[in-house]
Amino acid sequence: MQIFLDYFEQSLLFRNFVEVLSGLDNTLLLLIISLPIGFVLSLVFALGRVSENKIISKPIAGYIFVIRGTPLLVQIYLIYFGLGSIEFIRESFLWILLKEPFWCGVLALTINTVAYGSEIFRGGIQSVTKGQIESGLSLGFNKITLLRKIIFPIALRKVLPSYGNELILMVKATSLVSLTTYMEMTGIARKIMAKTFAPVEAFIAAGILYLFLNFLMVQFVKYLEWKYNPHLRVEQN
């Protein structure tokens, strides 16, 4: 047993694993900042998207169209290399944030997830039937109460599975930030590969960690679904 453990500790895969693990906090940092902001902004943008005021809904529709029609890599490069090449931005206070690959990554990921997330939430908000809104109005709810007590609870429950999908896509999307020299898990795996010339071991170590992260994400979404849909619990068993 001891021999086996020693061998395991010596093996390249294990050593890579430990090294890639040191990039986990950088990956999580990207997610911890961009996901909550993305969630709140998605809700706001979804409300703007369904609003009857064309001045609000049209620009948001355009924004969603552009972001969903272009690859995330282009967006990350545009923010990291593109914005940096504008003189005006280099001289403004924004440059303190935008010269860091980390903040560029956060900005790009947030912009991306808001576009996809608000489309998902729009579907949820539009699926709230007219009768439910009318019953809220007949109880004398004002707009804010109506949103807080009726529209959001119903819409969010409905879109939980698809928003969970988007969360998993975001975990995967953080790997692209490594292309702007930010050292998260993929970046470290790439560095290990350049150092050891053993690509398979390096990328499998990183792959296992990403799989684990996504597994946790799936469990989290499943728990939320279980918690907020008590009327469906019997059916699931």
Added chain:
Amino acid sequence: MFKFEKLVFGDLGWGDEFLFATLMTITVSILSMGLGLCLAIVTVWAKLITNKITRLIANFYTTVVRGVPELLVIYLIFFGGNTVVMSIAKLFGYNGYIELNALTIGTIAIAFISATYSSEVLRAAYLAVNKGQIEAAKALGLNKFQIFFKVMGPQILRHALPGIGNVWQITLKDTSLISVTGLVEIMRQTRIASNVEHSPLTFLVTAALLYLFLTTFSGKFFKVLELNYSKGYN
């Protein structure tokens, strides 16, 4: 900031280079989408037949590839692919050095990713077709090929088309990632051009517009196809 004069065709600008890069992106997308669909059909078949081992392998493949970042899959196939190919060649007694070109590697990598999405779409489409239809076809005395090509195939296609359209958009956007393998498609051309001209904004905006054009145009194409295939139902 934005330099239009850098985008003219000919020796003075990058217009023709970008045209070829766009064609390369379209080529890779179509090739990997096609290869991905073939792989997806095999995966769906493995998932739907009652053999437990094939189902396990197919489920493992789709879970792992969908749970790992696309970039990591591309890195693994790009850097690890040659090793695998050479060890297979060794089995057949060939000891030389083999290097697959970037187009092959990129196509295979994107196909692997796209197949996981297509397989879910095809599986759902297959399950959406009423099983009574197979029985009816059998009762009419159709053989297996006739059942697949005349009864199931067209209906699966109709159910699957909207999903396939989505997978196509994802595949098209994922091809931007194989710029890391050095294949000169839109993204790689953008990096080259902006390094030469020191004007990243110009070329990145061009790349974004090209991708936007491709996704919008192919989206319209799929809408037409969908309408065409669901004629009997509207």
